[in-house]
Amino acid sequence: MWLNHVVRRGLDRDPDALALRDARRDVSWRELHRDVRALACRLRHDTLPGSRVLVLSGNCVEVLETYFACAAAGLVAVPVNPALTDPEIGAIMESVEPSAAVAEAGFAARLGGLYPGLPVTDVATIPELPDEDAEFAGEPGSGMADPVLILHTSATTGRAKGVVVDQRSLQINALSWLADVRPAPGTAFLNAGPLFHGSVVIALDHLAAGGTVCVLDRFTPQGCLAALERWEVEHAFLVPSMVRLLLQTRSLAGTDLSRLRLLLHGAAPMPGELAREARERLGVELQTIFGITEGGGPVLTLRPGTAVGEPPVPGAVCVGVPMLGAGLRVTGEDGCEVPAGTIGELQVSGDGLMQTYWKNPEATDDVLRDGWLNTHDLGCVDAAGRVWVVDRRNDLILRGGQNVYPAEIEHVLRQSPDVADVVVVPLPSDLWGQTPVAFVQPVEADRFDETELLQLCVDGLAPYKRPTHFLPVERIPRNPAGKALRTRLRETAHQTLTADREHTA
């Protein structure tokens, strides 16, 4: 429905205009329409409607084509981070039970080992698939309430959670993006983040607006600057760590960014000094996006040039107002809404919310109730109606814009026979925002082996989830109910490692 409509509209309006581009290909709306139709036909041969299609690939235009093709064929795309280890990917496959996969050729053998017999289409061959227009004519694709994507996030329970996204969510998000970001038709947008991440909906929003989505194959600050210049990018979405890296590379001095007008940022708080430096040195306006994958992507925004005044509490970050179609309330301990100025949990509503976590009703009930999604962020609304984020209520670690739950890391470290107890907490990082630190209680004092712990993490976790430090403790501090005293450990990590840095500097 919606994604089909986006492609059809682009085809009807200006078939030769550029819809997608990456370092290898420019794709017009006519070519996008052809590729989507061809891949949809191919996938239909291997699957039944509603089946899941695993997508395992680095960034390229064909990944976006695959999402459109799944929607056209009534299938559900399940993008997976290729940096995940085999056990991590295997757990996702066991959960979603894919009927087919679209993957880079180099990953075909990996998938074959994890899920024998799974038909795999090489993502690079999509432009060469036969066009079967007649066979596919009149197919309705998936409906507005049908799932079209399952996006996996880190989990509070040690296993990744699949956020089920339907076409209505993508539609409302695209319309709110038009209202609150206002890209003009033809606007060149740079997608610098991974296409398996929840921020991919922003690329789909720009396509819905008739823009051109430029896909960066992998982020490096040098490559990102080159892409911004070469493709004359006007809008880009970056996480704060990426912005900091752009400002650190020597490539910046020789890059022409005169076409870049708007830098959208989100996924982690943007420090004020970084925002000021980015405005000055990149010569752009900044727009804050507060999004959550479970909320369908962006839900709050702070438009450029909005004066917000002093934060209501030190360290609070203003994330603006609800975008079109989104609702917001702040609730207290009793679950009731609290007045302006009072800090509580931020909850969002609207047609963009996820349907459910895939096969996980308990986790769904934990965050989604009566049409309201609990973001687990703590914040308040000021007298002018603007939303401020103060802190997080749960244990989520935000590393370079990617979510990492301590439970996933703790689960892996507990596999060591030398580990009696373990707790992972965030440590502030100038570059990444936060990094994980593991406090480890060994079964005996002389059995703390950092090398073994590191190897367990290398084997079982994607690199961005790996703790930056392992700290031995005699005993993990817990309250009488057995709950780890995480706040105390966060403070200990901060004091210990800050002192350590000063000592070794």
Add this chain to the structure above:
Amino acid sequence: MTAVRSLDAVRTLIKGSLDHPALLDRLGGDDDFAQAGIGSGELIRIALSLEEELGRPLEDEELLGLTSVRAVAALIGAGED
């Protein structure tokens, strides 16, 4: 710079960009960084250190070639020629 000095210097430089410098001790000169568990964020930091070492931005091809200790050493050698 001799090859041995170059590799030693490169290893020191790379270790400064890693969360766990011990990870590098297990790697031979030609072992692939990614296969050994060095992440993309660490590779970016290695590249920024190299820019400082060379006093110039790195080209795309150079960035793609940062896959092993020996590859980094070759780049530093090239920068001093």
